[in-house]
Amino acid sequence: MRLALFDLDGTLVDRRSAFANAITDLTRTHGYGPDVEHWMLIHLADRASPDDFAQLREIFNLDESAANLWRAYVNRMAAAVTCRPSVLDSLARLKAASWSIGVATNGASDIQRAKIRATGLADLIDGIAASGDIDVRKPDPRLFELAAARCGTQISRGDWMIGDNPENDIVGGHKAGLLTVWVRGRPWPESLSVPHHSVDDVTDAIDYLLTTHPPE
Ligand SMILES: [Mg+2]
Structure with a gap:
């Protein structure tokens, strides 16, 4: 065989078109500003990992846990791809x-x-x-x-x-x-x-x- x-x-x-849609959706549903959206569009463009969301959370002082943010991203990417x-x-x-x-x-x-x-x-x-x-x-x-x-x-x-x-x-x-x-x-x-x-x-x-x- x-x-x-x-x-x-x-x-x-x-992945590319799914990515932009997923990030826009994630930003909107969490009520984040354009600065957060821009950071994700730049830093996650080639690939994303749970560590990236720990970093995002730290930089922008977000309440949501990194694990929840990662899960939200995974779900949106799966839906958009x-x-x-x-x-x-x-x-x-x-x-x-x-x-x-x-x-x-x-x-x-x-x-x-x-x-x-x-x-x-x-x-x-x-x-x-x-x-x-x-x-x-x-x-x-x-x-x-x-x-x-x-x-x-x-x-x-x-x-x-x-x-x-x-x-x-x-x-x-x-x-x-x-x-x-x-x-x-x-x-x-x-x-x-x-x-x-x-x-x-x-x-x-x-x-x-x-x-x-x-x-x-
Ligand atoms: Mg490839």
Whole structure:
């Protein structure tokens, strides 16, 4: 059985638009001012953790506990994040073609799983490894190995990693022994070794896997 590991944010789901909506909503429902909203938009833009909310609370002298703020953020992100139906359809076709499907993602364990559940991805994914699970982040090969293990397998020749981040997903996946498909969207850093294949959309990556490796 072939294995395809996917990045989550910016590959399977659109974190960026969900993020802005979640922050606006969190700010409004808690009655915070534009200074708090601005801080969150800047500091949580790439990723967020419970520690960030402890810091936020300290800086702005907020009454709400950091744990409650984190929970509020996780819930709002899960509600705001979406996975396009065409992506869900493509993954279902990949699964029907007997591929194992895993997620290797840098992020806190609870929020990444909340997003996977809320978007309907959970039914299509065999295993998830979040960096928060083991305190190891992509591009470290151990996160890819954990994702494979959680799919009940191990990385072997002909398995793939699909993601949008050149360093974390493509160079990291390659180091872990995976073939790689890069989902474009940012410039490719010239110093890095190139991906095996590039596409504009994750659905094209899945089509590529299905045509390159038809079911036996
Ligand atoms: Mg990404």
